[in-house]
Amino acid sequence: MSQLEAKQAAKTMIQAKKLGKRYGQDVILERIDIDVKEGEFVTLVGASGCGKSTFLKMLLGIETATDGELLLDGKPVPNEPGSDRGIVFQQYSVFPHMTVLENVVAAKGFEKRSISGYLFGKEKALAKQEASDILQQVGLSHALNRYPHELSGGMKQRLAIAQAIICKPRILLLDEPFGALDPGIRADMHTLVLDLWQKHKLTIFMVTHDLKEGFHLGTRLWVFDKLRHDPHAPNAYGASITYDLPVGHAPAPLYEEIDQRIRPVFDPSKDTTDDTTENAL
Numbered sequence: 001m002s003q004l005e006a007k008q009a010a011k012t013m014i015q016a017k018k019l020g021k022r023y024g025q026d027v028i029l030e031r032i033d034i035d036v037k038e039g040e041f042v043t044l045v046g047a048s049g050c051g052k053s054t055f056l057k058m059l060l061g062i063e064t065a066t067d068g069e070l071l072l073d074g075k076p077v078p079n080e081p082g083s084d085r086g087i088v089f090q091q092y093s094v095f096p097h098m099t100v101l102e103n104v105v106a107a108k109g110f111e112k113r114s115i116s117g118y119l120f121g122k123e124k125a126l127a128k129q130e131a132s133d134i135l136q137q138v139g140l141s142h143a144l145n146r147y148p149h150e151l152s153g154g155m156k157q158r159l160a161i162a163q164a165i166i167c168k169p170r171i172l173l174l175d176e177p178f179g180a181l182d183p184g185i186r187a188d189m190h191t192l193v194l195d196l197w198q199k200h201k202l203t204i205f206m207v208t209h210d211l212k213e214g215f216h217l218g219t220r221l222w223v224f225d226k227l228r229h230d231p232h233a234p235n236a237y238g239a240s241i242t243y244d245l246p247v248g249h250a251p252a253p254l255y256e257e258i259d260q261r262i263r264p265v266f267d268p269s270k271d272t273t274d275d276t277t278e279n280a281l
Ligand SMILES: Nc1ncnc2c1ncn2[C@@H]1O[C@H](COP(=O)(O)OP(=O)(O)OP(=O)(O)O)[C@@H](O)[C@H]1O
Pocket: 023, 028, 046, 047, 048, 049, 050, 051, 052, 053, 054, 055
């Protein structure tokens, strides 16, 4: 292997090799072959139920592959969540009985894996300081002592992001994190996520139903769709990554072209009654 090849290989973080996922007889994902380098920001789009969240769950380690391999740094993704992988869901996943600050300190406690999840003494004081810093980064320093029910949707998601970030993940998994937010708030959240991505040198995988968000936010856009359809056995085949596109800083006309190309993915009238077909990229 040449020096250049070795350098490129060292930067690869996530690899899927003929990755597939089945639940019983239902094939959800199949034939996924990808290679993601450290620092990429991948956005995932595709029809509802095609397996995007399942893919994130496999990266998180709470679902396992039934076919092929999913590797992190060249080794199988561990079968449990770890502090190197943080996740934020669409549904607000904060502790309702804790203040904003306590929520983030608690996340740090779980990361430390103490038996109770609680921190004490100096460790707790340090965690509080760290939590305050992170909360400042996500724009919540004015709300440290508020409870989740006193926060707006956008603030709750900022809190959930702070909980993920305090564990210093290398990979941040975002499962439609802004789906429930108003457009203006979403724009603020985009700025925040891009800022954190840069500042913390994260590798991000983000599921979205908003194509524009997918085009503009990431460096790479994946479209999940079925390559093969059998009208007599709709669950016989799973989704693959049918488009893998460099996006983000591409000129606006390119977004429009891509938008046109993948729009049928979201069209409910899409004809899936053909015989088993192979879609051309
Ligand atoms: N634990 C499970 N057992 C059986 N089937 C499951 C399980 N989890 C998910 N599924 C099925 O797997 C398929 C993919 O689900 P998934 O949530 O990954 O889709 P998605 O693309 O994220 O959908 P959406 O965009 O609506 O969130 C769905 O048909 C779902 O019903």
